[in-house]
Amino acid sequence: MPRLKADFCTEDAVDTPYWWDAAQPAKATPDDIKATTEVAIVGGGFTGLNAALVLARAGKEVTIYDAEAPGWGASSRNGGFLGPGWAFFDTAMAYGPDVARRVVEESFLSLQYVKDVVATEGLDCDLKVMGYFKGATAPRVYDKLGRMIDRINKVMPCDAYMVPRAAQHAEIGTDLYHGGISMPGYAGIQPAKYARELARAATRLGVRIHSGAKVSDIRPDNGGLRFRVAGRDVVAKQVLLATNGYSASVSPYLKRRIIPVGSGLVATEPLPPDLMARLMPKQQLLAGSQRVVTYFRPSPDGTRIILGGRVLDMSGRHETNVANARYIRSLLVKIFPELAQTKITHYWHGQLGFTFDGMPHVKQIDGLHFAGGYNGTGVARASWLGSRVAHGMMGSAEGSTVYSGLNFETRPYVHGRAWFYPLAVMYYGMLDKWDRRGL
Numbered sequence: 001m002p003r004l005k006a007d008f009c010t011e012d013a014v015d016t017p018y019w020w021d022a023a024q025p026a027k028a029t030p031d032d033i034k035a036t037t038e039v040a041i042v043g044g045g046f047t048g049l050n051a052a053l054v055l056a057r058a059g060k061e062v063t064i065y066d067a068e069a070p071g072w073g074a075s076s077r078n079g080g081f082l083g084p085g086w087a088f089f090d091t092a093m094a095y096g097p098d099v100a101r102r103v104v105e106e107s108f109l110s111l112q113y114v115k116d117v118v119a120t121e122g123l124d125c126d127l128k129v130m131g132y133f134k135g136a137t138a139p140r141v142y143d144k145l146g147r148m149i150d151r152i153n154k155v156m157p158c159d160a161y162m163v164p165r166a167a168q169h170a171e172i173g174t175d176l177y178h179g180g181i182s183m184p185g186y187a188g189i190q191p192a193k194y195a196r197e198l199a200r201a202a203t204r205l206g207v208r209i210h211s212g213a214k215v216s217d218i219r220p221d222n223g224g225l226r227f228r229v230a231g232r233d234v235v236a237k238q239v240l241l242a243t244n245g246y247s248a249s250v251s252p253y254l255k256r257r258i259i260p261v262g263s264g265l266v267a268t269e270p271l272p273p274d275l276m277a278r279l280m281p282k283q284q285l286l287a288g289s290q291r292v293v294t295y296f297r298p299s300p301d302g303t304r305i306i307l308g309g310r311v312l313d314m315s316g317r318h319e320t321n322v323a324n325a326r327y328i329r330s331l332l333v334k335i336f337p338e339l340a341q342t343k344i345t346h347y348w349h350g351q352l353g354f355t356f357d358g359m360p361h362v363k364q365i366d367g368l369h370f371a372g373g374y375n376g377t378g379v380a381r382a383s384w385l386g387s388r389v390a391h392g393m394m395g396s397a398e399g400s401t402v403y404s405g406l407n408f409e410t411r412p413y414v415h416g417r418a419w420f421y422p423l424a425v426m427y428y429g430m431l432d433k434w435d436r437r438g439l
Protein backbone atom coordinates (compact mmCIF):
# COMPACT_ATOMS: atom_id res chain seq x y z
CA MET A 1 0.00 0.00 0.00
CA PRO A 2 1.47 3.42 -0.92
CA ARG A 3 2.06 5.42 2.30
CA LEU A 4 1.00 9.04 2.78
CA LYS A 5 3.53 10.82 4.96
CA ALA A 6 2.73 14.20 6.51
CA ASP A 7 2.25 15.72 9.98
CA PHE A 8 -1.58 15.56 9.70
CA CYS A 9 -1.56 11.84 8.74
CA THR A 10 -1.40 8.79 10.98
CA GLU A 11 1.76 6.64 10.80
CA ASP A 12 0.02 4.10 8.56
CA ALA A 13 -1.90 6.56 6.31
CA VAL A 14 -2.22 5.54 2.65
CA ASP A 15 -3.21 7.19 -0.62
CA THR A 16 -5.73 4.56 -1.67
CA PRO A 17 -9.51 4.65 -1.05
CA TYR A 18 -10.73 3.84 2.47
CA TRP A 19 -13.30 1.62 0.73
CA TRP A 20 -10.50 -0.58 -0.69
CA ASP A 21 -9.53 -1.74 2.82
CA ALA A 22 -12.66 -3.93 2.64
CA ALA A 23 -12.97 -4.41 -1.13
CA GLN A 24 -9.95 -3.68 -3.31
CA PRO A 25 -10.79 -3.99 -7.04
CA ALA A 26 -9.61 -7.49 -8.04
CA LYS A 27 -7.02 -7.64 -10.78
CA ALA A 28 -7.51 -11.32 -11.61
CA THR A 29 -8.29 -12.18 -15.24
CA PRO A 30 -10.08 -15.50 -15.90
CA ASP A 31 -8.19 -16.77 -18.93
CA ASP A 32 -7.21 -15.76 -22.44
CA ILE A 33 -9.04 -13.01 -24.27
CA LYS A 34 -11.23 -14.61 -26.93
CA ALA A 35 -11.12 -13.37 -30.56
CA THR A 36 -14.88 -12.75 -30.70
CA THR A 37 -17.67 -11.77 -28.37
CA GLU A 38 -21.28 -10.87 -28.97
CA VAL A 39 -21.25 -7.73 -26.78
CA ALA A 40 -18.08 -5.96 -25.65
CA ILE A 41 -18.28 -3.55 -22.73
CA VAL A 42 -15.37 -1.16 -22.31
CA GLY A 43 -15.14 -0.12 -18.63
CA GLY A 44 -16.17 -2.16 -15.60
CA GLY A 45 -17.74 0.47 -13.34
CA PHE A 46 -21.39 0.84 -12.33
CA THR A 47 -22.43 1.62 -15.94
CA GLY A 48 -20.66 -1.36 -17.52
CA LEU A 49 -21.48 -3.86 -14.76
CA ASN A 50 -25.19 -3.00 -14.63
CA ALA A 51 -25.39 -3.15 -18.43
CA ALA A 52 -23.69 -6.55 -18.32
CA LEU A 53 -26.24 -7.91 -15.83
CA VAL A 54 -29.17 -6.93 -18.07
CA LEU A 55 -27.55 -8.26 -21.25
CA ALA A 56 -26.42 -11.53 -19.65
CA ARG A 57 -29.85 -12.13 -18.13
CA ALA A 58 -31.27 -11.78 -21.66
CA GLY A 59 -28.93 -14.53 -22.86
CA LYS A 60 -26.24 -12.39 -24.56
CA GLU A 61 -22.59 -13.41 -24.56
CA VAL A 62 -20.95 -10.47 -22.78
CA THR A 63 -17.31 -9.57 -22.14
CA ILE A 64 -16.15 -6.62 -20.00
CA TYR A 65 -12.68 -5.17 -20.61
CA ASP A 66 -11.27 -2.81 -18.00
CA ALA A 67 -7.90 -1.10 -18.44
CA GLU A 68 -7.27 -1.61 -14.70
CA ALA A 69 -9.82 -3.78 -12.87
CA PRO A 70 -13.63 -3.82 -12.50
CA GLY A 71 -14.66 -0.96 -10.21
CA TRP A 72 -11.18 0.65 -10.30
CA GLY A 73 -12.48 4.00 -11.64
CA ALA A 74 -14.89 6.44 -9.98
CA SER A 75 -17.14 3.54 -9.00
CA SER A 76 -14.92 2.40 -6.11
CA ARG A 77 -13.71 5.90 -5.18
CA ASN A 78 -16.90 7.91 -4.73
CA GLY A 79 -18.58 9.15 -1.55
CA GLY A 80 -21.30 6.50 -1.69
CA PHE A 81 -24.13 9.07 -1.72
CA LEU A 82 -27.03 7.26 -3.31
CA GLY A 83 -29.94 9.51 -4.11
CA PRO A 84 -32.07 11.02 -6.82
CA GLY A 85 -29.75 14.02 -7.32
CA TRP A 86 -32.42 16.70 -7.60
CA ALA A 87 -29.85 19.31 -8.52
CA PHE A 88 -30.33 18.03 -12.08
CA PHE A 89 -33.88 19.35 -12.02
CA ASP A 90 -32.99 23.04 -12.46
CA THR A 91 -30.38 22.19 -15.10
CA ALA A 92 -33.01 20.18 -16.98
CA MET A 93 -35.38 23.15 -17.01
CA ALA A 94 -33.19 24.57 -19.79
CA TYR A 95 -34.74 21.82 -21.96
CA GLY A 96 -38.28 22.75 -20.88
CA PRO A 97 -40.75 21.48 -18.23
CA ASP A 98 -41.43 18.16 -19.97
CA VAL A 99 -37.77 17.13 -19.92
CA ALA A 100 -37.45 18.40 -16.32
CA ARG A 101 -40.42 16.28 -15.24
CA ARG A 102 -38.94 13.19 -16.88
CA VAL A 103 -35.59 13.89 -15.21
CA VAL A 104 -37.29 13.94 -11.79
CA GLU A 105 -39.17 10.73 -12.62
CA GLU A 106 -35.98 8.97 -13.71
CA SER A 107 -34.17 10.30 -10.63
CA PHE A 108 -36.57 8.39 -8.39
CA LEU A 109 -36.49 5.34 -10.66
CA SER A 110 -32.69 5.24 -10.57
CA LEU A 111 -32.60 5.21 -6.76
CA GLN A 112 -35.19 2.43 -6.67
CA TYR A 113 -33.30 0.54 -9.39
CA VAL A 114 -30.17 0.26 -7.21
CA LYS A 115 -32.22 -0.87 -4.20
CA ASP A 116 -33.85 -3.54 -6.41
CA VAL A 117 -30.55 -4.78 -7.89
CA VAL A 118 -28.98 -5.00 -4.43
CA ALA A 119 -32.00 -6.94 -3.12
CA THR A 120 -32.49 -9.20 -6.17
CA GLU A 121 -28.83 -10.15 -6.54
CA GLY A 122 -28.26 -10.24 -2.76
CA LEU A 123 -25.33 -7.79 -2.89
CA ASP A 124 -23.47 -7.20 0.37
CA CYS A 125 -22.59 -3.48 0.10
CA ASP A 126 -23.75 -1.68 3.30
CA LEU A 127 -26.74 -0.07 1.54
CA LYS A 128 -28.70 1.86 4.13
CA VAL A 129 -31.29 4.65 3.92
CA MET A 130 -29.58 7.34 6.02
CA GLY A 131 -31.04 10.66 4.89
CA TYR A 132 -29.09 13.66 3.61
CA PHE A 133 -28.80 17.20 4.95
CA LYS A 134 -27.41 19.96 2.73
CA GLY A 135 -26.40 23.07 4.68
CA ALA A 136 -27.05 26.51 3.17
CA THR A 137 -23.93 28.66 3.16
CA ALA A 138 -25.99 31.88 3.40
CA PRO A 139 -29.59 32.91 4.23
CA ARG A 140 -30.28 33.71 0.57
CA VAL A 141 -29.10 30.19 -0.38
CA TYR A 142 -31.53 28.76 2.19
CA ASP A 143 -34.36 30.64 0.43
CA LYS A 144 -33.12 29.44 -2.96
CA LEU A 145 -33.14 25.79 -1.82
CA GLY A 146 -36.70 26.25 -0.54
CA ARG A 147 -37.82 27.60 -3.92
CA MET A 148 -36.19 24.62 -5.69
CA ILE A 149 -38.18 22.17 -3.55
CA ASP A 150 -41.39 24.11 -4.33
CA ARG A 151 -40.65 23.82 -8.06
CA ILE A 152 -39.95 20.07 -7.83
CA ASN A 153 -43.09 19.49 -5.77
CA LYS A 154 -45.17 21.08 -8.54
CA VAL A 155 -43.85 18.39 -10.91
CA MET A 156 -43.80 15.42 -8.54
CA PRO A 157 -44.14 15.24 -4.75
CA CYS A 158 -40.79 14.73 -3.04
CA ASP A 159 -40.01 14.07 0.61
CA ALA A 160 -37.49 16.93 1.06
CA TYR A 161 -38.15 19.65 3.63
CA MET A 162 -36.41 22.77 4.91
CA VAL A 163 -34.69 22.85 8.31
CA PRO A 164 -34.28 26.36 9.79
CA ARG A 165 -30.99 27.36 11.41
CA ALA A 166 -32.53 27.16 14.91
CA ALA A 167 -33.16 23.41 14.40
CA GLN A 168 -29.91 22.67 12.57
CA HIS A 169 -28.06 21.09 15.50
CA ALA A 170 -30.39 18.11 15.31
CA GLU A 171 -28.87 17.48 11.85
CA ILE A 172 -25.23 18.45 12.26
CA GLY A 173 -22.90 19.74 15.00
CA THR A 174 -21.75 22.96 13.33
CA ASP A 175 -22.78 26.62 13.17
CA LEU A 176 -21.32 27.05 9.71
CA TYR A 177 -24.63 26.73 7.89
CA HIS A 178 -27.76 28.89 7.81
CA GLY A 179 -30.25 26.05 7.98
CA GLY A 180 -30.60 23.68 5.07
CA ILE A 181 -32.59 21.07 3.28
CA SER A 182 -33.25 17.56 4.58
CA MET A 183 -33.78 14.70 2.14
CA PRO A 184 -34.76 11.60 4.14
CA GLY A 185 -34.87 9.19 1.16
CA TYR A 186 -31.13 9.29 0.43
CA ALA A 187 -29.13 6.14 1.05
CA GLY A 188 -25.47 5.48 1.69
CA ILE A 189 -23.55 2.63 0.10
CA GLN A 190 -20.02 1.19 0.33
CA PRO A 191 -19.18 1.80 -3.33
CA ALA A 192 -16.20 -0.56 -3.68
CA LYS A 193 -18.24 -3.38 -2.17
CA TYR A 194 -21.14 -2.57 -4.53
CA ALA A 195 -18.75 -2.72 -7.53
CA ARG A 196 -17.15 -5.97 -6.32
CA GLU A 197 -20.54 -7.59 -5.73
CA LEU A 198 -21.86 -6.47 -9.13
CA ALA A 199 -18.79 -8.03 -10.76
CA ARG A 200 -19.39 -11.27 -8.85
CA ALA A 201 -23.07 -11.30 -9.89
CA ALA A 202 -22.12 -10.68 -13.53
CA THR A 203 -19.54 -13.49 -13.40
CA ARG A 204 -22.19 -15.84 -11.98
CA LEU A 205 -24.32 -15.03 -15.04
CA GLY A 206 -21.46 -16.00 -17.36
CA VAL A 207 -20.02 -12.55 -18.11
CA ARG A 208 -16.25 -12.68 -18.79
CA ILE A 209 -14.39 -9.82 -17.08
CA HIS A 210 -10.84 -8.96 -18.12
CA SER A 211 -8.60 -6.71 -16.00
CA GLY A 212 -5.51 -4.92 -17.34
CA ALA A 213 -7.33 -4.92 -20.69
CA LYS A 214 -7.11 -1.49 -22.26
CA VAL A 215 -9.22 -1.22 -25.41
CA SER A 216 -8.09 0.94 -28.33
CA ASP A 217 -8.46 1.43 -32.05
CA ILE A 218 -12.19 0.59 -32.30
CA ARG A 219 -13.31 0.47 -35.94
CA PRO A 220 -16.17 -0.91 -38.09
CA ASP A 221 -15.82 -4.51 -39.28
CA ASN A 222 -18.38 -6.32 -41.47
CA GLY A 223 -21.43 -4.85 -39.74
CA GLY A 224 -19.80 -5.27 -36.31
CA LEU A 225 -16.78 -3.68 -34.61
CA ARG A 226 -13.12 -4.64 -34.28
CA PHE A 227 -10.73 -3.37 -31.61
CA ARG A 228 -7.31 -3.95 -30.04
CA VAL A 229 -6.96 -5.18 -26.48
CA ALA A 230 -3.88 -6.62 -24.74
CA GLY A 231 -2.08 -7.14 -28.04
CA ARG A 232 -5.03 -8.95 -29.69
CA ASP A 233 -7.70 -8.10 -32.25
CA VAL A 234 -11.25 -8.78 -31.06
CA VAL A 235 -14.46 -8.64 -33.10
CA ALA A 236 -17.81 -7.84 -31.42
CA LYS A 237 -21.33 -7.43 -32.77
CA GLN A 238 -21.93 -4.53 -30.38
CA VAL A 239 -19.70 -2.32 -28.21
CA LEU A 240 -20.69 -0.23 -25.18
CA LEU A 241 -18.35 2.52 -24.00
CA ALA A 242 -18.78 2.72 -20.22
CA THR A 243 -15.70 4.81 -19.50
CA ASN A 244 -17.30 8.06 -18.20
CA GLY A 245 -14.58 10.34 -16.71
CA TYR A 246 -11.85 8.09 -18.16
CA SER A 247 -13.07 8.26 -21.79
CA ALA A 248 -10.33 10.38 -23.35
CA SER A 249 -8.12 7.50 -24.55
CA VAL A 250 -10.88 5.47 -26.16
CA SER A 251 -12.97 7.90 -28.21
CA PRO A 252 -12.08 11.21 -29.94
CA TYR A 253 -15.83 12.04 -29.95
CA LEU A 254 -16.11 11.66 -26.15
CA LYS A 255 -12.79 13.43 -25.63
CA ARG A 256 -14.49 16.56 -26.93
CA ARG A 257 -17.64 16.13 -24.84
CA ILE A 258 -16.77 14.50 -21.51
CA ILE A 259 -14.74 16.81 -19.26
CA PRO A 260 -12.60 14.82 -16.77
CA VAL A 261 -12.71 16.58 -13.40
CA GLY A 262 -10.87 15.47 -10.27
CA SER A 263 -12.51 14.97 -6.90
CA GLY A 264 -10.72 13.78 -3.76
CA LEU A 265 -11.64 12.38 -0.37
CA VAL A 266 -10.06 11.86 3.03
CA ALA A 267 -11.01 9.47 5.84
CA THR A 268 -10.25 10.43 9.43
CA GLU A 269 -8.83 8.17 12.08
CA PRO A 270 -11.55 6.56 14.27
CA LEU A 271 -13.25 9.17 16.49
CA PRO A 272 -14.72 8.70 19.98
CA PRO A 273 -18.43 7.68 19.82
CA ASP A 274 -19.60 10.72 21.84
CA LEU A 275 -17.79 13.08 19.42
CA MET A 276 -19.32 11.33 16.38
CA ALA A 277 -22.76 11.59 18.03
CA ARG A 278 -22.27 15.33 18.57
CA LEU A 279 -20.97 16.12 15.07
CA MET A 280 -23.28 13.76 13.16
CA PRO A 281 -26.31 13.24 15.43
CA LYS A 282 -28.34 11.50 12.70
CA GLN A 283 -25.41 9.56 11.20
CA GLN A 284 -26.56 10.84 7.81
CA LEU A 285 -25.04 12.05 4.54
CA LEU A 286 -24.05 15.73 4.62
CA ALA A 287 -22.86 18.50 2.31
CA GLY A 288 -22.54 22.24 1.98
CA SER A 289 -24.52 24.05 -0.68
CA GLN A 290 -21.47 25.54 -2.44
CA ARG A 291 -21.15 25.11 -6.19
CA VAL A 292 -17.59 23.86 -5.57
CA VAL A 293 -19.06 21.16 -3.42
CA THR A 294 -17.89 19.69 -0.08
CA TYR A 295 -19.64 16.44 0.92
CA PHE A 296 -19.15 14.26 3.99
CA ARG A 297 -20.58 11.28 5.83
CA PRO A 298 -19.87 8.76 8.54
CA SER A 299 -18.12 5.53 7.51
CA PRO A 300 -20.60 2.61 7.35
CA ASP A 301 -19.47 1.46 10.85
CA GLY A 302 -20.08 5.01 12.17
CA THR A 303 -16.55 5.47 13.54
CA ARG A 304 -14.93 7.90 11.07
CA ILE A 305 -15.75 10.88 8.89
CA ILE A 306 -15.21 10.64 5.14
CA LEU A 307 -15.12 13.99 3.38
CA GLY A 308 -14.72 14.94 -0.27
CA GLY A 309 -13.99 18.11 -2.16
CA ARG A 310 -12.15 19.38 -5.20
CA VAL A 311 -8.53 18.45 -5.77
CA LEU A 312 -5.81 20.95 -6.58
CA ASP A 313 -3.78 18.56 -8.75
CA MET A 314 -4.48 15.09 -10.19
CA SER A 315 -0.93 14.00 -11.07
CA GLY A 316 -0.96 11.44 -8.22
CA ARG A 317 2.61 12.26 -7.12
CA HIS A 318 3.21 11.96 -3.38
CA GLU A 319 3.73 15.69 -2.80
CA THR A 320 0.60 16.68 -4.75
CA ASN A 321 -1.43 14.02 -2.91
CA VAL A 322 -0.18 15.51 0.37
CA ALA A 323 -1.20 19.01 -0.80
CA ASN A 324 -4.65 17.74 -1.88
CA ALA A 325 -5.15 15.86 1.39
CA ARG A 326 -4.08 18.91 3.42
CA TYR A 327 -6.55 21.11 1.52
CA ILE A 328 -9.48 18.65 1.85
CA ARG A 329 -8.72 18.15 5.53
CA SER A 330 -8.81 21.95 5.97
CA LEU A 331 -12.42 21.88 4.68
CA LEU A 332 -13.25 19.36 7.40
CA VAL A 333 -11.74 21.55 10.14
CA LYS A 334 -13.66 24.56 8.82
CA ILE A 335 -16.93 22.67 9.34
CA PHE A 336 -15.90 21.01 12.61
CA PRO A 337 -13.23 23.19 14.31
CA GLU A 338 -12.90 20.66 17.14
CA LEU A 339 -11.25 18.26 14.66
CA ALA A 340 -8.21 20.56 14.35
CA GLN A 341 -5.93 17.86 15.83
CA THR A 342 -7.62 14.88 14.12
CA LYS A 343 -5.40 12.93 11.73
CA ILE A 344 -6.36 11.26 8.50
CA THR A 345 -5.70 7.65 7.52
CA HIS A 346 -6.61 7.76 3.81
CA TYR A 347 -6.54 10.21 0.91
CA TRP A 348 -7.61 9.33 -2.62
CA HIS A 349 -9.04 10.86 -5.77
CA GLY A 350 -10.91 9.90 -8.92
CA GLN A 351 -12.26 11.38 -12.13
CA LEU A 352 -15.79 12.65 -12.61
CA GLY A 353 -17.23 13.03 -16.11
CA PHE A 354 -18.78 16.47 -16.63
CA THR A 355 -20.68 17.64 -19.72
CA PHE A 356 -21.27 21.10 -21.14
CA ASP A 357 -25.02 21.02 -20.47
CA GLY A 358 -24.61 19.46 -17.01
CA MET A 359 -26.68 16.41 -18.03
CA PRO A 360 -25.88 12.72 -18.55
CA HIS A 361 -26.15 11.36 -22.10
CA VAL A 362 -27.05 8.03 -23.68
CA LYS A 363 -25.99 7.92 -27.32
CA GLN A 364 -25.09 5.82 -30.30
CA ILE A 365 -21.91 7.16 -31.90
CA ASP A 366 -20.66 5.59 -35.17
CA GLY A 367 -22.17 2.24 -34.18
CA LEU A 368 -20.84 2.44 -30.60
CA HIS A 369 -23.17 2.74 -27.64
CA PHE A 370 -22.42 5.11 -24.78
CA ALA A 371 -23.90 6.08 -21.40
CA GLY A 372 -22.16 8.57 -19.13
CA GLY A 373 -21.58 12.21 -18.23
CA TYR A 374 -23.01 11.92 -14.73
CA ASN A 375 -21.57 15.25 -13.57
CA GLY A 376 -20.49 13.88 -10.20
CA THR A 377 -23.82 12.25 -9.31
CA GLY A 378 -23.52 8.80 -10.79
CA VAL A 379 -23.96 6.08 -8.19
CA ALA A 380 -27.68 5.76 -8.93
CA ARG A 381 -27.65 7.25 -12.45
CA ALA A 382 -24.77 5.16 -13.82
CA SER A 383 -26.49 2.02 -12.51
CA TRP A 384 -29.82 3.04 -14.01
CA LEU A 385 -28.45 4.25 -17.35
CA GLY A 386 -26.21 1.19 -17.61
CA SER A 387 -29.39 -0.87 -17.49
CA ARG A 388 -31.26 1.45 -19.90
CA VAL A 389 -28.51 1.47 -22.51
CA ALA A 390 -28.38 -2.35 -22.33
CA HIS A 391 -32.12 -2.61 -23.03
CA GLY A 392 -31.67 -0.07 -25.85
CA MET A 393 -28.89 -2.22 -27.39
CA MET A 394 -31.39 -5.09 -27.54
CA GLY A 395 -33.97 -2.84 -29.24
CA SER A 396 -36.31 -3.04 -26.27
CA ALA A 397 -38.73 -0.24 -25.29
CA GLU A 398 -37.32 -0.49 -21.76
CA GLY A 399 -34.24 1.30 -23.11
CA SER A 400 -36.20 4.53 -23.29
CA THR A 401 -34.65 7.36 -21.26
CA VAL A 402 -34.89 11.12 -21.34
CA TYR A 403 -31.08 11.26 -21.58
CA SER A 404 -30.97 9.73 -25.08
CA GLY A 405 -32.80 12.65 -26.69
CA LEU A 406 -30.56 15.52 -25.57
CA ASN A 407 -28.05 17.35 -27.73
CA PHE A 408 -24.54 16.19 -26.70
CA GLU A 409 -22.66 19.47 -26.97
CA THR A 410 -19.00 20.30 -27.31
CA ARG A 411 -17.13 23.64 -27.48
CA PRO A 412 -14.39 25.01 -29.71
CA TYR A 413 -10.79 24.32 -28.56
CA VAL A 414 -11.83 21.38 -26.37
CA HIS A 415 -9.72 18.29 -27.06
CA GLY A 416 -9.68 16.33 -23.80
CA ARG A 417 -7.57 18.39 -21.41
CA ALA A 418 -9.87 20.46 -19.16
CA TRP A 419 -7.67 23.59 -19.49
CA PHE A 420 -10.67 25.76 -18.60
CA TYR A 421 -11.41 23.83 -15.38
CA PRO A 422 -9.28 26.01 -13.02
CA LEU A 423 -11.04 29.07 -14.47
CA ALA A 424 -14.44 27.44 -13.88
CA VAL A 425 -13.51 26.57 -10.27
CA MET A 426 -12.35 30.17 -9.73
CA TYR A 427 -15.59 31.50 -11.24
CA TYR A 428 -17.86 29.20 -9.18
CA GLY A 429 -15.75 29.89 -6.08
CA MET A 430 -16.40 33.61 -6.64
CA LEU A 431 -20.14 32.97 -6.96
CA ASP A 432 -20.01 30.99 -3.67
CA LYS A 433 -18.26 33.96 -2.02
CA TRP A 434 -20.83 36.31 -3.55
CA ASP A 435 -23.62 34.21 -1.97
CA ARG A 436 -21.99 34.78 1.43
CA ARG A 437 -21.34 38.49 0.88
CA GLY A 438 -21.86 40.77 3.84
CA LEU A 439 -21.75 37.89 6.34
Ligand SMILES: Cc1cc2nc3c(=O)[nH]c(=O)nc-3n(C[C@H](O)[C@H](O)[C@H](O)COP(=O)(O)OP(=O)(O)OC[C@H]3O[C@@H](n4cnc5c(N)ncnc54)[C@H](O)[C@@H]3O)c2cc1C
Pocket residue numbers: 042043044045046047048065066067068069070071072073074075076077078079080081082083213214215216242243244245246247249250263264265308349350351352353371372374375376377378379380381382
Ligand atom coordinates in the same frame (compact mmCIF):
# COMPACT_ATOMS: atom_id res chain seq x y z
C1 LIG B 1 -14.17 11.09 -5.89
C2 LIG B 1 -15.54 10.87 -6.43
C3 LIG B 1 -16.66 10.99 -5.59
C4 LIG B 1 -17.95 10.76 -6.08
N1 LIG B 1 -19.00 10.75 -5.22
C5 LIG B 1 -20.24 10.42 -5.67
C6 LIG B 1 -21.31 10.25 -4.76
O1 LIG B 1 -21.13 10.29 -3.54
N2 LIG B 1 -22.54 10.00 -5.27
C7 LIG B 1 -22.76 9.87 -6.62
O2 LIG B 1 -23.91 9.66 -7.03
N3 LIG B 1 -21.73 9.94 -7.49
C8 LIG B 1 -20.47 10.18 -7.05
N4 LIG B 1 -19.43 10.20 -7.92
C9 LIG B 1 -19.68 9.88 -9.33
C10 LIG B 1 -19.79 8.37 -9.58
O3 LIG B 1 -18.80 7.67 -8.85
C11 LIG B 1 -19.59 8.10 -11.09
O4 LIG B 1 -20.50 8.89 -11.82
C12 LIG B 1 -19.82 6.64 -11.45
O5 LIG B 1 -19.08 5.79 -10.61
C13 LIG B 1 -19.43 6.43 -12.90
O6 LIG B 1 -19.42 5.04 -13.16
P1 LIG B 1 -18.94 4.51 -14.58
O7 LIG B 1 -19.07 3.05 -14.58
O8 LIG B 1 -19.66 5.23 -15.67
O9 LIG B 1 -17.41 4.97 -14.70
P2 LIG B 1 -16.15 4.52 -13.83
O10 LIG B 1 -16.50 3.87 -12.58
O11 LIG B 1 -15.24 5.69 -13.77
O12 LIG B 1 -15.49 3.37 -14.73
C14 LIG B 1 -14.84 3.64 -15.94
C15 LIG B 1 -13.88 2.49 -16.18
O13 LIG B 1 -13.42 2.55 -17.53
C16 LIG B 1 -12.13 1.99 -17.56
N5 LIG B 1 -11.49 2.41 -18.81
C17 LIG B 1 -11.21 3.67 -19.24
N6 LIG B 1 -10.65 3.64 -20.48
C18 LIG B 1 -10.59 2.32 -20.84
C19 LIG B 1 -10.11 1.63 -22.00
N7 LIG B 1 -9.57 2.30 -23.04
N8 LIG B 1 -10.20 0.28 -22.05
C20 LIG B 1 -10.74 -0.42 -21.00
N9 LIG B 1 -11.19 0.20 -19.87
C21 LIG B 1 -11.12 1.54 -19.80
C22 LIG B 1 -11.47 2.53 -16.30
O14 LIG B 1 -10.37 1.72 -15.88
C23 LIG B 1 -12.63 2.52 -15.29
O15 LIG B 1 -12.59 1.39 -14.43
C24 LIG B 1 -18.13 10.43 -7.47
C25 LIG B 1 -17.02 10.32 -8.30
C26 LIG B 1 -15.73 10.52 -7.80
C27 LIG B 1 -14.54 10.39 -8.71
